[in-house]
Amino acid sequence: MRELNNEEEAAMSFLACRVSNESGEVSHQLTTMEVDQLTAGDVVIKVEFSGINYKDALAATGRGKIMKQFPLNAGIDLAGEVVSSESSDFKPGQKVVVNGCGLGEQFDGGLAAMARVSSDFVMPMPDGLDARLAMTLGTAGFTAALALHRMQVNDQTIDKGPIVVTGASGGVGSIAVNILASQGYEVIAVSGRPEHYDFLTQLGASQVCSVDALELGAKPLEKGRFGGVIDNVGGELLAKLLAHTNLWGNVASIGLASSHELDSTVFPFILRGVSLLGVSSTNCPMPLRRDIWKRLGQEWLPNALSDIITDEVALSNVSPVFSEILDRKRFGRVIVNCQK
Template identity: 65%
Template sequence: MSFLACRVFENKKLENEGKESKVSHRLVQMELDELTAGDVVIRVEYSSINYKDALAASGRGKIMKQFPLNAGIDLAGVVEYSDSPNFSKGDRVLVNGCGVGEQFDGGLAQYARVQSDWVIKIPESYDARQAMIIGTAGFTAALAIHRMQVNDQKPEMGPVVVTGASGGVGSIAVNLLSKLGFEVIALTSRKSMHEYLFELGANKVVSEDELGMSDKPLGKALFGGAIDNIGGKTLSKIIAHTQLWGNVASIGLAQSPDLEAKVFPFILRGVSLLGISSTNCPMPLRTKLWHQFGRELPLPDFETIVSKEINLKDVSPYFDELIDKKHHGRLIVNCQ
């Protein structure tokens, strides 16, 4: 059976030219037996383009551990074949993280073959399309909120600032925090995103200059907590301005991977810095969080958050466009 996939290749350097290898992607026709190993075959209905997918397929980030490989770190669809007693043909399922799109063939394809240990049945609260509007970005936001709440983050501690607020993780974080009763400060450098972020539930939408943060190692307590997508100096400043016993969830490094924080916020205010790694989240917790959407965790405003739905055959230009901030919220891909 032949099917379409967005496949990423490493172009190795030519002999005696001394050029570094580069990565490129193209749409190809594949056969099932060309896919990486697994005991469940899924007919993919929807996937999405995450920041990590954009870095991988464009070659602007070293994401993939082997080549060639199908891009796409998440997918939702229907089980076509299963060697596992836990899944049957026709089951509606999703997969995110677990190395798909990094070490194993991912979801930007019409079919995927995965390990059954990675597969989650889609709850009745939402369908496959909505699962990918949530996607890895929404799952990551949910994981950050979960870790903050486990560490006793409460609305009465003060506003939660969300950096990179118009991106996929940021958009859903703003929306979910607002629905959970938190005051939300959305941080963005894009004035065009203000109306969108207010619609998601932000109480304030500001640039970094408007936050009133200083360069002091321990500044005035401005935030009850934070979900940070950009890292670098901004993250360092936020830590220094977080309230007593507040939690700062660190997710991304769009600004920089460097962290220059001093120990004062940790030892004088009890601030906690929480690392959020959605790729290798333990499966029991991963399953729990996916099943909390629509129950303990509110469903996001799907049609507000999805900025565009594209077809698999049209994905190519969107990788660079996402990195270059030409889109907001979620880009979902119809693979049918």
């Protein structure tokens, strides 16, 4: 593949989902841009696939304060092919993946046919993955894998008991269920959407139920029932699950679908050695980021990816999906074909 010169590159027009803030009103529109309008970077990438994450939906609709500046292209992850590079680490034609690192928050993101990013953010495509597979996983899969990594580093083992996954029918939750089950953990998938219980069972959950069916207590320390938790919900549910976690279990906090608040006590920590682990995909150190993606392409590659991807949409059709995700009308992973 021939590297484009500066004039050729700057003249390339492409479609992008651009978010703006006009007098405090945040909205998005599909618009045509050129490369020289993008935020600065030394690697230009033809985006083949991206994904629509919960955070993307919040950013594009203005229902969450995600973006640090405007206007900005949405999309916290992307996979594609290098068009040009000022860095010796990447060459035209090379397949790459980018997720987190401020993409779609501080810098123009992946919901566009082209992206320009810092080479510090770019990773070669891991063995075992292509652009479509990488974005079927996306930041959702990366976050689920990062949670499991943090738990295992802190000695999470199968014999400690079942792992509860809350918000299990979403992108992070569904991939977490499948990875955990494939690694031999007993998984309790918690979802308020009974229509997706068969889906979660198919992904490997040993038990699928609502929060109410768990019959959680309200005491500061309850009977230990769970070996660990991957929580997408926050708030009261997270506090109750901490109180039910077994000795030396780990609780990974990933999201705040219910609330950002946590009203708990120190009892699970000082009487049972329970650990509450934070999981931040945006600013994960690059060496660890590369290692997690390597494992996602190998031993942690979900065995039910074809089930986890529930829709593929063209970039021109992303707008309705944002509200559908926030209104819980979607499940699993929705990926975006940015060249279609």
